Every structure is written in structure tokens, then in C-alpha cells.
Amino acid sequence: MRHEPRVILVTGATGAIGKAIARQIAAADDYEVVLAARDASKAERVATEIRTATGNERVRFVVADLSRKAAVQGLAANWRGSLHVLINNAGITPRRRQETPEGIELQLATNVLGYLWMAQAFTDRLAASAPARIVNVASYYAGDLDLSDLEFARRPYDNNAAYRQSKQADRMLTVALAGQLGPLGVTVNACHPGDVSSALSNGLGFAGSQTPDEAARTPVWLATSPAGQEHTGKFFEHRREAVDPFARDRRAIDALYQTLVRY
Numbered sequence: 348m349r350h351e352p353r354v355i356l357v358t359g360a361t362g363a364i365g366k367a368i369a370r371q372i373a374a375a376d377d378y379e380v381v382l383a384a385r386d387a388s389k390a391e392r393v394a395t396e397i398r399t400a401t402g403n404e405r406v407r408f409v410v411a412d413l414s415r416k417a418a419v420q421g422l423a424a425n426w427r428g429s430l431h432v433l434i435n436n437a438g439i440t441p442r443r444r445q446e447t448p449e450g451i452e453l454q455l456a457t458n459v460l461g462y463l464w465m466a467q468a469f470t471d472r473l474a475a476s477a478p479a480r481i482v483n484v485a486s487y488y489a490g491d492l493d494l495s496d497l498e499f500a501r502r503p504y505d506n507n508a509a510y511r512q513s514k515q516a517d518r519m520l521t522v523a524l525a526g527q528l529g530p531l532g533v534t535v536n537a538c539h540p541g542d543v544s545s546a547l548s549n550g551l552g553f554a555g556s557q558t559p560d561e562a563a564r565t566p567v568w569l570a571t572s573p574a575g576q577e578h579t580g581k582f583f584e585h586r587r588e589a590v591d592p593f594a595r596d597r598r599a600i601d602a603l604y605q606t607l608v609r610y
Contacts, residue, residue, distance in 0.1 A: 359437030413461035423468035458513035477532025525580030
């Protein structure tokens with residue numbers, strides 16, 4: 348019988364870290380890599396680059412705006428075949444407050460709700476492919492969560508504060524999803540990838556000190572090594588579990604989750 352490769356979906360795959368994640372996985376054996384991006388021409392170019400660099404012809408792309416729930420649901424509805432690993436990596440840091448066409452603050456919609464909506468939309472597919480896993484690319488640069496004002500309707504918008512809030516939310520959401528999806532054979536872990544010079548970090552005023560390939564190592568490790576299946580609901584840095592203060596407050600985690608699922 349022909350061996351079927353494990354299928355990995357990487358969101359934000361045309362950015363610096365996402366591209367490095369996708370290329371490192373494609374270079375390994377027995378993986379089919381699907382790039383999710385908003386820009387079809389950019390995604391096609393990156394997919395071609397990765398196929399050429401790795402010799403892996405099982406690299407393709409799908410187009411979706413993950414800040415929009417209907418687009419995420421459409422992506423899942425049109426998916427065919429297995430999905431073994433979902434890497435939620437898409438993120439933005441707009442300098443001014445923006446909203447989606449549905450009226451949701453854009454950084455919350457992309458960096459947090461996009462992660463939740465992808466997990467929800469692909470739950471059945473991941474469960475059917477179990478053992479499966481979700482890797483949420485978060486950050487150690489996290490904090491400032493305000494459950495009463497997630498969209499900066501009351502607070503003055505600041506893209507650093509909005510980004511830090513989104514990464515705290517991603518780490519808390521990881522714990523909530525791990526509890527829900529564990530019985531289905533799906534693990535959920537979060538990680539800090541690394542500090543690179545990218546459109547995202549530059550938008551926050553940081554230059555970065557690591558290469559994209561260095562930054563990709565921890566998410567790739569969680570996606571492909573036994574550790575990513577042995578642990579769930581954890582936060583990792585440098586391929587090691589890190590203490591996550593945001594994982595301790597279950598009441599706050601539940602409150603955040605209940606708020607997010609209402610979107």
C-alpha cells in the first residue's frame with residue numbers, strides 16, 4: 348500500500364517565519380505542506396520557491412482571509428482529505444485601528460479569532476486524522492489583556508498593546524482548546540518562535556536578532572516531533588516548556604473563551 352504523507356496546514360505562510368516553517372517541514376520526509384495566505388500571487392511564488400528548494404512537490408496553497416469567519420468556514424468546507432497538523436501563525440500589527448468588513452477590530456480578528464475559527468472549523472478533520480495537533484504561534488511579548496475592551500473601543504488604540512493582548516489571548520486560548528480537543532486525539536500547544544526582522548516586528552518597532560530559520564525551529568519541532576503529541580495546553584520557548592503565568596487563571600481563560608466564541 349502507498350504510504351500517505353502527513354498533511355500540515357500553515358497559516359501566514361508567506362511571512363518571514365511562516366515561510367521558514369513551511370520550508371523546514373517540506374524539507375523533511377513524509378509531509379504534504381499547505382500554505383494558507385490572503386494573496387494568491389504571493390502564495391504561489393512562495394510555494395514554488397519551497398518546492399524548488401526542498402524537492403518536495405507536495406507543497407500547495409489555499410487562499411483565505413483568516414480575519415473573516417465566513418472565509419475560514421469556506422476554507423474548511425472545501426478541504427479534501429486528511430489534516431494532521433494545523434499551525435496557526437498568521438498575524439498582523441497595523442499601526443492604526445482598523446476593522447474587518449464585519450466590524451471587528453482587525454488585530455483581534457486576525458491574531459486571535461482567526462486561531463479560534465481555524466481550530467473550530469477544522470476540528471472534525473483533525474479528529475478524523477488523529478493523532479493530530481494544533482500549534483499556536485504566540486509570543487513571550489504578551490500581556491495587557493482587557494476582557495472588557497478587547498477591540499480597543501474604549502482604550503486608545505496602540506498596536507503594541509493590541510499585539511501583546513492578542514498573544515496573551517492566544518496562550519490562554521491554547522489552554523481552553525487543549526481541554527476541549529484532547530478527548531478527540533488532538534493536542535494544542537503554543538510557542539514563542541523567535542525574534543526576527545519582519546513586517547510584523549518592524550510594525551512594532553523591533554528589528555529582530557534571529558534568522559527566520561532560527562525562529563521557525565520551535566514551531567516546527569512542536570509540529571513534527573513526538574513532543575508536540577506528548578504535551579498539550581503548554582507554552583514552549585527554545586524547544587523547551589516554559590512557565591506560562593497566563594495558564595494559571597482558569598476563570599479568566601474560561602471568560603475569554605466564552606467571549607471569543609460569541610463572535
